[in-house]
Amino acid sequence: MPNNQNHLMHMLPRQERARLLSICKPVELVLGDVLCRPGETLRHVHFPVDSFISLVTNTDDHPGLEVGMIGREGMLGAHLALGVARVPLQALVQGAGTAWQADVAAFRRVWPQSLSLHRVMGRYVYVLMAQxxxxxxxxxYHLIAPRLARWLLMSQDRAHADHFRVTQEFLAYMLGVRRVGVTAAAGALQDAGLISYRRGNMAILDRSGLEAAACSCYAADAAVYTQQLR
Structure with a gap:
């Protein structure tokens, strides 16, 4: 797995990146796997390469709601930069693929040796807070269809592909709405020629049109990321 496929790692100077990679191993993340749950002590940090992870919050007996997404641009475990090992959100593999994984104990040994890692992780925590x-x-404040367009764009950014699998049940779970709402929203985007969706197979047909249909949150998130980490 090439060393520069995770953006946060790629931002580090060569020597510091090599030190971080020396404690990492490549792993395959499996769709639907839960990497950690709220209240647990984090055991591993993950730097996705071609996988991506949903950050999900749970309230009482209600289904979880996605509040963040992590792909090649970031890492799971950035809250360690705040000196806290306890997990704040559930991390669910949304897109299967590869990632670099390191034990938290090993990561904490490397952390004090890398000023660049301090800086990059601090900026990334800011990006996550904004997200x-x-x-x-x-x-x-936003309707389901624009929210769905935003979610699809975020997923495409991290999947690095125009096609991916996702069920209506999973979309409803991620967006915090009933399945009938997802059906109507996806149907509207499909009727507009922006997507093709059939039996769990999602295809992005018109990226620019989908960006126009998405709520303003997508562009706002992208702007924060560009300002802090480009």
């Missing part, structure tokens, strides 16, 4: 805030506002 969490954006998701909260999006849930409250």
């Amino acid at each position: 969490l805030a954006s998701s909260a506002a999006c849930l409250r």
Whole structure:
């Protein structure tokens, strides 16, 4: 697996990147696997390569709601930068694929030796905070179809492909709506020629059209990321 396929790793100077990679191993993340749950002590950090992870919050007996997404641009375990090992959100593999994995104990030994890693992780924590805030506002104020368009764009960015599998049940779970709402929203996007969706197979047909249909949160999230990590 090439060393520069995770963007946060790629931002590090060569020597510091090599030190971080020396404690990592390549792993295959399996669709639907839960990597950690709220309240647990984090055991591993993950730097996705061609996989991506949903950050899900749970309230009482209600189904979980996605509030963030991590792909090649980031890492799972960034809260370690705050000196906290306890997991705040459930991490669910949304897109199967490869990632670099390191034990938290080993990561903490490397952490003090890398000033660049401190800086990059601090900026990434800021990006995640902005994404969490954006998701909260999006849930409250935006309609399902624009929210679905945003979610599809975020997934495509991290899947690095125009096609991926996703069920209506999973979409309803991620967006915090009933399945009938997802059916109507996906149907509207399909009628507009933006996507093709059949039996769990999602295809993005018109990227620019989907961006126009998405709520403003997608562009806002992208702008924060560009400002902090490009």
